[in-house]
Amino acid sequence: MHTPTRKTAEPTVRRLSLYLRYLEAFEQAGRGTISSGELAQSGGTTSAQVRKDLSFFGSFGKRGLGYSTHELTVHIREILGLDRQWRLVIIGAGKIGSAVAGHRGFRDRGFEIVGIFDADPHRVGHALGGVTVSDVRHLETEVKRLRADMAVLAMPAESAPEVATRLAKAGVHAILDFSTAQLEVPSDVTVRSVNLALELEVLSFALVNR
Amino acid sequence: MHTPTRKTAEPTVRRLSLYLRYLEAFEQAGRGTISSGELAQSGGTTSAQVRKDLSFFGSFGKRGLGYSTHELTVHIREILGLDRQWRLVIIGAGKIGSAVAGHRGFRDRGFEIVGIFDADPHRVGHALGGVTVSDVRHLETEVKRLRADMAVLAMPAESAPEVATRLAKAGVHAILDFSTAQLEVPSDVTVRSVNLALELEVLSFALVNR
DNA sequence: ATGTGCTTGTGAAATCGTTCACAATCTAGG
DNA sequence: CCTAGATTGTGAACGATTTCACAAGCACAT
Ligand SMILES: NC(=O)c1ccc[n+]([C@@H]2O[C@H](COP(=O)([O-])OP(=O)(O)OC[C@H]3O[C@@H](n4cnc5c(N)ncnc54)[C@H](O)[C@@H]3O)[C@@H](O)[C@H]2O)c1
Ligand SMILES: NC(=O)c1ccc[n+]([C@@H]2O[C@H](COP(=O)([O-])OP(=O)(O)OC[C@H]3O[C@@H](n4cnc5c(N)ncnc54)[C@H](O)[C@@H]3O)[C@@H](O)[C@H]2O)c1
Numbered sequence: 001m002h003t004p005t006r007k008t009a010e011p012t013v014r015r016l017s018l019y020l021r022y023l024e025a026f027e028q029a030g031r032g033t034i035s036s037g038e039l040a041q042s043g044g045t046t047s048a049q050v051r052k053d054l055s056f057f058g059s060f061g062k063r064g065l066g067y068s069t070h071e072l073t074v075h076i077r078e079i080l081g082l083d084r085q086w087r088l089v090i091i092g093a094g095k096i097g098s099a100v101a102g103h104r105g106f107r108d109r110g111f112e113i114v115g116i117f118d119a120d121p122h123r124v125g126h127a128l129g130g131v132t133v134s135d136v137r138h139l140e141t142e143v144k145r146l147r148a149d150m151a152v153l154a155m156p157a158e159s160a161p162e163v164a165t166r167l168a169k170a171g172v173h174a175i176l177d178f179s180t181a182q183l184e185v186p187s188d189v190t191v192r193s194v195n196l197a198l199e200l201e202v203l204s205f206a207l208v209n210r
Numbered sequence: 211m212h213t214p215t216r217k218t219a220e221p222t223v224r225r226l227s228l229y230l231r232y233l234e235a236f237e238q239a240g241r242g243t244i245s246s247g248e249l250a251q252s253g254g255t256t257s258a259q260v261r262k263d264l265s266f267f268g269s270f271g272k273r274g275l276g277y278s279t280h281e282l283t284v285h286i287r288e289i290l291g292l293d294r295q296w297r298l299v300i301i302g303a304g305k306i307g308s309a310v311a312g313h314r315g316f317r318d319r320g321f322e323i324v325g326i327f328d329a330d331p332h333r334v335g336h337a338l339g340g341v342t343v344s345d346v347r348h349l350e351t352e353v354k355r356l357r358a359d360m361a362v363l364a365m366p367a368e369s370a371p372e373v374a375t376r377l378a379k380a381g382v383h384a385i386l387d388f389s390t391a392q393l394e395v396p397s398d399v400t401v402r403s404v405n406l407a408l409e410l411e412v413l414s415f416a417l418v419n420r
Numbered sequence: 421a422t423g424t425g426c427t428t429g430t431g432a433a434a435t436c437g438t439t440c441a442c443a444a445t446c447t448a449g450g
Numbered sequence: 451c452c453t454a455g456a457t458t459g460t461g462a463a464c465g466a467t468t469t470c471a472c473a474a475g476c477a478c479a480t
Contacts, residue, residue: 003419007419008415008419009466009467010412011467011468012467013411013412013415014408014412016415017405017407017408017411017412018408020411021390035426035427035428036427036428037427042392043392044392045468046468046469047427047428048468048469048470048471049467049468049469051427051428051429051430052429052430052467052468052469054428054429055428055429055430059428059429061427061428061429062427062428062475062476062477063426063427063428063429063474063475063476063477064425064426064427064428064475064476064477064478065426065427065428065476065477066426066427066428067428079415080411080414080415080418081414081415081417081418081419082411082414086410086414086417088410095308095309095312095313096309098305098309099305099306099308099309100406102305103305103406105407106406106407106410109407109410109411111407111410149417150410150413150414150417173416173417173420174413174414174416174417175413176406176409176410176413180231182252182253182254188420190413190416190417192409192412192413194404194406194409195227196310196313196316196386196404197227197315197316197319197321198224198227198228199386199402199404200296200298200316200319200321200360200386201223201227201230201290201292201319202220202223202224202227202402203360203384203385203386203400203402204290204291204292204296204360204384205218205223205226205289205290205291206383206384206400207291207296207359207360207383207384207400208290208291209213209217209218209291210383210398219436219437221437221438222437245456245457245458246457246458247457255438256438256439257457257458258438258439258440258441259437259438259439261457261458261459261460262437262438262439262459262460264458264459265458265459265460269458269459271457271458271459272445272446272447272457272458273444273445273446273447273456273457273458273459274445274446274447274448274455274456274457274458275446275447275456275457275458276456276457276458277458
């Protein structure tokens with residue numbers, strides 16, 4: 001594997017994540033090799049797209065044969081940085097925060113929830129998915145102590161920007177935000193937004209333009 | 211407003227949804243007009259992008275002045291199909307399903323939750339956000355009776371494809387899926403996936419490629 | 421050892437989306 | 451009514467991503 005010369009397109013990264021999922025299923029099913037065409041079918045794309053995506057990182061296949069499911073799994077894991085454990089904190093122990101905290105799947109994929117924070121005294125102290133909710137006032141010290149890599153923001157949009165700034169200062173360089181806030185963070189912090197209202201609006205547009 | 215000659219790019223639709231949010235804030239704040247530059251700043255894009263996005267649907271501004279916040283709000287609402295109520299059903303009354311069902315914000319933006327379904331007899335009959343959970347066995351008849359437009363799939367990936375097919379047959383043409391399933395639906399059904407594990411993996415990639 | 425069939429890896433072409441740049445048009449002020 | 455200043459709307463240029471198309475490489479059969 002070689003790191004790409006120039007920065008990788010986000011769609012490519014997203015597809016790699018999908019390929020990984022299908023590869024795991026294929027490996028589970030006992031398939032030793034898989035062709036770009038089969039991977040493409042699973043992911044709803046084309047074989048050329050699959051090969052191009054992979055070619056940014058190296059050549060992992062055998063002409064005439066395809067890819068070893070196991071080897072390609074390992075390679076994509078390494079490309080995506082999934083060959084290690086990531087330490088997550090959740091900020092906001094409400095509906096979404098609890099759902100994320102209680103989701104088994106994340107830990108199984110290497111994302112360990114090591115801390116949960118809330119501002120509401122009624123929530124602080126209670127356990128959620130095996131983790132006790134801490135007071136958000138102690139965010140910085142706790143996040144440093146826990147050596148958190150990523151944070152999930154599941155709190156009202158109003159206070160999200162402030163918390164994001166504090167997280168960045170405490171050394172968290174990756175944030176998944178469920179609020180609709182516009183976060184201002186240093187350029188070495190990556191923010192991804194999951195905006196459910198927006199997704200519904202895109203569906204609405206699709207319905208009226210059918 | 212005119213419908214675009216050819217199909218609109220998805221990034222454009224997503225940005226329209228964001229513009230709408232900022233416009234509402236500006237209108238609330240009493241601003242009568244707004245320039246493409248100001249809208250661009252709110253949304254983290256460029257003024258040319260804003261004007262281009264809008265130009266696909268008509269010319270809503272006044273040269274030298276900008277856009278009337280109120281009029282542009284109305285126009286974007288109409289473009290996105292938000293000038294009506296949409297009727298939603300949620301399939302899966304678990305962690306994510308409950309979070310969505312209990313979210314006030316959707317109703318406020320015209321998305322009304324009219325039905326919730328689950329396969330677990332223990333969940334059926336209980337109320338969630340003012341709606342009683344129905345048995346998924348009655349999905350088709352209930353969905354038709356409720357005249358549902360959209361569905362949120364918050365259930366295990368295994369059964370998602372089957373349920374998606376049944377929803378399509380029952381006249382639901384828009385699906386927001388939280389599972390990681392690959393849904394096979396007729397071409398007149400739009401599916402959007404919210405894949406949280408994938409989002410974390412994109413963050414992981416960003417961290418290791420910093 | 422050679423041929424056949426299949427599949428990769430990758431330049432080149434095509435397509436798609438964003439940014440540029442400027443004429444057209446508006447308001448406001450004298 | 452005319453000018454100054456601002457901002458839109460949009461072709462054209464640019465940049466990025468996807469698709470095409472094919473030579474190169476490998477496995478397997480004969
Ligand atoms: N539930 C949904 O389906 C849904 C849908 C779309 C968007 N969202 C967004 O996701 C976010 C979370 O939604 P939710 O439904 O879980 O809300 P919620 O009200 O259930 O939970 C929010 C939690 O954040 C805590 N909180 C408030 N201020 C805080 C602060 N400064 N620091 C730490 N914690 C703080 C609250 O005490 C509460 O426990 C919100 O921004 C919401 O708009 C949720
Ligand atoms: N909770 C999270 O943070 C999270 C994160 C990533 C992905 N997801 C995905 O979202 C989906 C829902 O997750 P969750 O955490 O709410 O799970 P959950 O287990 O809490 O809830 C799932 C619900 O679906 C119901 N169900 C099962 N089969 C059904 C069927 N055939 N028809 C109707 N209902 C059925 C179950 O009875 C249960 O109530 C899953 O696909 C999960 O993988 C959840």
